Amino acid sequence: MTVKDIFNLFLLISALHGFLFCLLILFSKNGREKSMIFINLLVLIISLNNIQSWVLAKNFFIEYFFLDYIHIPWHFLIAPLFYMFLINYLEIEKRSKNILKIILPVFLLTISIRIGFVSFFSDKNTTDVAYLFEKYTSIEEIFSLIVSLIIFGYSFQILSKKEQLFTKILSFDNLKWIYTFFKLGLFTYVFWIIALAITVALDFKEFIYSYYPLRVLTTVLIYWIGYQAIIQLRLLKERKDLRKQLNFAPILEVKEQTEEEKDADKQLLFDKIHSLVEDKKLFIEPKLSADFLANELDISSAKLSNTIKLFSGKNFNDYINEFRIELAKELLTHENYKNYTITSIGLESGFNSKSTFYYTFKKHTGLTPTEFQKSTV
Template identity: 80%
Template structure:
């Protein structure tokens, strides 16, 4: 089996996988969530693009001029659908632009141009149709690339520069997985640019091979974000339910007030700080830092960390993690929370990832959260 056959098999299998993914999500319990609907559309357009490429490479329609040249530019919709997923997942869709109202008409217009092209040249025998078509496709892809990069950059700007719009989500999800998607997405655009450059260098002849890495990377990346979205959305809903049952909301540590210590004794500062941490459950905030806590209690950060070290014999991180571990231990053995996953409990206790929760829990107790729960819940 040569490289071309392997790639063709990949296109076929990935397309079938994508269609099955879409069907399963459509009828799943989270399938009605707007964010999940756009992830589903994202996977679907990649699957349609792959099955279309597979059909064209196999020359199934070579005898049918209309079908052989009517290539739908599904790639045009990938970035817009991701943007729509992002604003719905961040729950800021009411304060964001609905770019689909602009993109979809353009997409339909591009398809109409292709249809016109097919009808105009269907009876022509004097023009090198294939070469002309590839040149047009190149121009269309340049346009699609520019639109896609613009939407991609705008989406990243929202994620990185407008955190004040989605502080509620940030109290449940640090969004590192979405940042990872953006980093990997840059490589996808790089491969796209390289593929277009090779197309020009080869004068638009036999350039399909330059798209192999691009389509493989795009497919894997889109399916990865699809499965991540499923997992994260489920975890997000579970954590919201857990927090509701715990009966406390997210804390803005910069807005929490405490009575300023009436004297300068270090023990008074330590006691006031610890009382505040316990009373307001500040430790459940994954982004809690020595600086933010120091601002809250109106004490210099260096001074506060030295006081914590003096009276607890722990650095700031270990000191805060001790509260988180004790809180997690209570939830792990409480029958009222037995239906929640250990990961949700760990994240609601203030850890920013499953791995950090497990590692810290093992460090403090000598057991993993699972082992600890099983030892006490019998």
């Protein structure tokens, strides 16, 4: 099997996988969410592009001039659909531009130009026509690349303004997975630029093997963000539901101290710290720090840490994590949340990642969250 055969097989399998993905999302519980609709369309576009490339590579329409030269430029829609997913996931679509309304007419115009091009040359099936077609296709692709880069950059600019535009979503999702997508996306654009540069350098006359890694990378990247979006959307919905429904009871009781063991003023300060953390549920904020809490109480962070150590016997992080662990234990054993993912429970309890939650939970209880949940059934 040659490299070309392997690549063509990849195109076919990835296209079929994409169509199956779209069907599963379409009939899933969250399939009607706007953000998921755009992710689904994004996967569909890549799947259509791959099946089109496979059909053309297999020369199924070599005898039909019109069909062999009508290549739909699906790549025009990739960046706009990702942008639409982004603004809907971040819940800022009402304050953002609908770029798709601008790009769709351009996309349809390029298809019309292609049809006109093919119609004009349909009775002149010569080598020169093939050369002209490849040249036009590359010029069209360069235009698409420029437009895509502009939208990609604009999308990243929106994400960089997170503290001003969408503070609400940040309390549920740190968006690291989207930042990862941007990093990988930039890498993909480099491959695209290289492939186009080689095409131009070879005067549009030879098949460019550099498009192989580009198409593979693009496909994997789009499918990856599709699956990530499914996972993150579920976590987001569960965490919102948890925060909305839970009416927290006190998580930890203040340890009583005898007069010999404590100073009255220090005990009063500790009670104040404990009450602030408990009543305002500050512990569910992953970025809670000693400096922030000390500032709220108008004391130094050193005094805060020393007071916590004196009365709880723990350092600041262990003290806060104890609140988080107690809440997580409550949620893990609560009948209303037995179908929720352990990850969403951990994140909503104040941990910044699944791995941190599992490590800290086992450190405090001797069991993983999964083992703890099973032990209480």
